[in-house]
Amino acid sequence: MKKKLLITRLLPDANLAAARTRYDVTVRDTADGLTVAEAAAALRDYDAILPTLGDQFTADAFTGDIRCGVLANFGVGYNHIDAAAAAKAGVAVSNTPDVVTDATADIGLTLILSTCRRAGEGERLVRADKWGGWGPTQMLGTHVTGKTVGIVGMGRIGQAVARRCHYGFEMPVLYFNRSQKAVDLPARQVDTLQELMAACDIVVVTVPGGGANTHMIDAAALAAMKSTAIFVNIARGDVVDEPALIAALQAGQIAGAGLDVFAAEPVVPDAFRAMENVVLLPHLGTAALEVREAMGQMALDNIIAWDEGRPLPQSV
Numbered sequence: 001m002k003k004k005l006l007i008t009r010l011l012p013d014a015n016l017a018a019a020r021t022r023y024d025v026t027v028r029d030t031a032d033g034l035t036v037a038e039a040a041a042a043l044r045d046y047d048a049i050l051p052t053l054g055d056q057f058t059a060d061a062f063t064g065d066i067r068c069g070v071l072a073n074f075g076v077g078y079n080h081i082d083a084a085a086a087a088k089a090g091v092a093v094s095n096t097p098d099v100v101t102d103a104t105a106d107i108g109l110t111l112i113l114s115t116c117r118r119a120g121e122g123e124r125l126v127r128a129d130k131w132g133g134w135g136p137t138q139m140l141g142t143h144v145t146g147k148t149v150g151i152v153g154m155g156r157i158g159q160a161v162a163r164r165c166h167y168g169f170e171m172p173v174l175y176f177n178r179s180q181k182a183v184d185l186p187a188r189q190v191d192t193l194q195e196l197m198a199a200c201d202i203v204v205v206t207v208p209g210g211g212a213n214t215h216m217i218d219a220a221a222l223a224a225m226k227s228t229a230i231f232v233n234i235a236r237g238d239v240v241d242e243p244a245l246i247a248a249l250q251a252g253q254i255a256g257a258g259l260d261v262f263a264a265e266p267v268v269p270d271a272f273r274a275m276e277n278v279v280l281l282p283h284l285g286t287a288a289l290e291v292r293e294a295m296g297q298m299a300l301d302n303i304i305a306w307d308e309g310r311p312l313p314q315s316v
Contacts, residue, residue: 001024002022002023002024003024003048003307004023004024004026004045004046004047004048005019005023005024005046005047005048005049005303006025006026006028006042006046006048006050007019007026007027007028007049007050008028008042008049008050008051008052009028009052010027010029011027011050011074011296012289012293012296014293014296014297015292015293015296015297015300018296018300022304022307023303026046031266033052033053033055033056034051034055034056034057035056036056036060038056039051039055039056039057039061040060040063040064042068043057043061043068043091044065044068045067047067047069048068048072048306048307049070049071050072050073050074050296050299050300050303051072051074051080051081052073052074052075053075053077053265053283054265055080056080057071057080057081057082057085057086059084059085061085062082062085062088062089062091066089066090066091069090069091069092069306070094070303070312071086071091071093072299072300072302072312073094073095073299073316074096074296074299075096075100075286075295076095076100076208077095077208077209077236078093078095079208079210079236080210081093083316092306092315093315093316094299094302094312094313094314094315094316096295096298096314097156097314098156099294099295099298100285100286100291100295101156101160102160103286103287104157104160104206104234104285105157105160105161105164105234106164107234107260107281108161108204108232108234109161109164109165109168110258110281111232111234111258111259111260111279112165112202112204112230112258113144114258114279115230115256115258115277115279116142116147116202116230116256117141118139118141118276118277120276120280121139121276121277122139125139142201142255142256144169145169145170145171146170146171147169147171147201147202148172148173148174148199148200148202149161149165149171149173149174149201149203149204150173150174150196150197150199150200150203150204151173151175151176151187151204151206152175152176152203152204152216152217152235153175153176153177153205153206153208154175154176154177154183154189154206155206155207155208157206157234158177158206158207159185161204161206161234162183162185162187163185166185166186166187167185173185173186173187173188174187174188174190174196174199175187175188175190175196176189176190176195176196177189193216194220194224197224197225197229198224198226200225200226201226201228201229202230202231202232203225203229203230203231203232204232204233204234205217205232205233205234205239206234207239208235208236209236209237209238209239210236210238213238214239215240215241216239216240217231217233217240217241217244217245218244219241219244219248222244222245222248222253223248225248225254226254227252227253229254229255230254230255230256230257230258231245231254231256231258232258232259233257233258233259234261234285235261236261237261237262238263242269245257246269246272249275249277249278250271255277256278256279257272257278258278258279259272259278259279259280259281260282260283260284260285261283261285262283266282268280298313301313302314302315
């Protein structure tokens with residue numbers, strides 16, 4: 001008899017076909033994440049689960065009789081899973097690193113360019129038929145080439161953003177990492193977050209969400225930035241104190257922000273939508289078919305490894 005597998009969101013057809021050749025698959029047909037109660041029920045009812053962002057596998061979900069042996073997360077970030085509680089309950093956890101690196105870094109560059117060059121504002125102007133024609137002082141933005149970029153969190157994605165900035169736009173690169181981190185590109189590590197925020201023209205956040213990183217970017221960090229600086233978040237929404245960022249933008253404390261993630265997705269604060277100097281994307285970090293297929297296959301490979309009694313290739 002095939003083991004029962006729950007896939008909590010609709011995946012690309014290729015992933016579903018591959019999963020169904022081996023497992024008795026149930027696919028949820030809603031974009032809403034599992035509540036804690038639903039996550040607990042899933043852990044009782046399924047042998048394996050392929051969850052993703054928004055599914056609330058908190059400590060409270062790991063109660064009672066647990067049938068599930070593996071949570072193969074779709075995505076590199078797994079702050080929606082209490083990994084310690086899972087381990088205590090005997091549930092293995094994996095994620096999908098590496099395959100998301102370039103696509104997420106590309107979105108980082110998209111936000112840098114769009115925010116600095118006011119692309120979102122300009123596109124809205126054209127669509128509204130309010131463009132009066134080209135002029136020497138029309139919609140002047142921030143020139144990107146040669147600006148100093150600061151990377152908060154110099155992991156795989158942070159380094160990919162840094163390479164694009166340095167080699168593509170001749171940008172000096174500074175980075176802040178909680179531990180010492182050697183990298184194979186011209187970049188300088190600074191000692192404190194405040195030092196990084198103060199020194200850079202553009203700041204890009206790429207750290208994992210949750211834990212000690214919650215509200216890492218707070219009012220004090222934002223206050224250290226230049227008034228001409230641009231802030232970009234491609235990490236997780238909870239890394240940023242959103243009310244503090246809104247206040248900084250409204251006060252002109254920083255020049256603009258580019259955001260792909262939000263604290264209470266899909267809810268986006270009205271204040272962000274009201275500001276022309278904020279570029280907003282609907283969590284597009286890995287939104288390319290070949291990337292999503294690679295993520296789905298990696299998650300499935302981890303489930304198969306668990307099923308065959310092998311170590312999970314991407315265990316967390």
